[in-house]
Amino acid sequence: MRFVIIGAGRVGLRTARVLREEGHDVTLIERDEPKVRRARNEDFRVVEGDGSREDVLEEAGVTDADAVGALTGDLNVNFTACMIADHYGCRTIMRIDEAYREGIYRKYAEAVDEVIYPERLGAIGAKNALLGGTIRAIADIAPHLQVVELMITDDAPVNGYTISELELPADARLLAFGKRDGELAIPDEDESLEEGDRLVVLADFDVLSEVRQLLVGESEREAAANANAGTDSVSGSGSGGAN
Incomplete structure (x- = not known):
C-alpha cells in the first residue's frame, strides 16, 4: 500500500x-x-x-x-x-x-x-x-515476531470451526479470543469461530500471511503483500515540525 x-x-x-x-x-x-x-x-x-x-x-x-x-x-x-x-x-x-x-x-x-x-x-x-481493516498489530516482540489481533470474516476458511479445530502454522500461537463485541479472554476450545469474532495471535513474520489467509480469508497474494511483504516482507507548523 x-x-x-x-x-x-x-x-x-x-x-x-x-x-x-x-x-x-x-x-x-x-x-x-x-x-x-x-x-x-x-x-x-x-x-x-x-x-x-x-x-x-x-x-x-x-x-x-x-x-x-x-x-x-x-x-x-x-x-x-x-x-x-x-x-x-x-x-x-x-x-x-x-x-x-x-x-x-x-x-x-x-x-x-x-x-x-x-x-x-x-x-x-x-x-x-x-x-x-480487520487486522490490528498490537506489539512487535522481536525483529520477526509480532502480536496481532485479527477479526474473523465471512470469507475466512475457519468460519464455523471451533477453537479446538483451529490449526495455526507451527510458528504461530493463539493467545486470546473474544466474541463479537465481547471482551478478550483465554481461549475456550469449545468456542465456535464466527464472523466478527477476534483472535489475538503471536506469530513469526514469515507465517503472518498464512495466518491472515486462514482467519481473515485474504487471497495468498493479498496476505503476502499486507502481512509480510517487507521480508520479500503519528509540534510544529506547516508540514510537520516537532512532534
Missing part, C-alpha cells in the same frame, strides 16, 4: 519506519530542514514543504495514495491536509493532542476517517489507523 505521512518528527518518523518494515511505500512531508535531513538519512523519500498545501501533497503522491496520515503537532495543518486528501479519495488519519477539548475532538472526528492521540497509541497505533 502507498502512504503519505505529514510530519517527520517523532511520531511521523516512527510510523513511517513501522510501515516500511512491513513492505509499504511511504513518502514523508516535512518543512523543518533538520528533520528532512534525518528522514533522508534513513532513506525515506521526503518532500520538503507545507503539508497543508495541495501542490505539496500532489508532489508527495496523494493522487495515488491509499491513506494520508497528518501527524504534525499543528491541528490546522493536519485538518487541512486531511480535507485535501479526502478530495483525492484517500483514507484520512488526523493527529490531535490530548490538550484539545472534547468538543474540538468531536468536531474534527466527524470530518476524517480516524482521529488519533499519538501520546496514547504510539507508532503502532498510528499504523493501525492508516491501514484500517
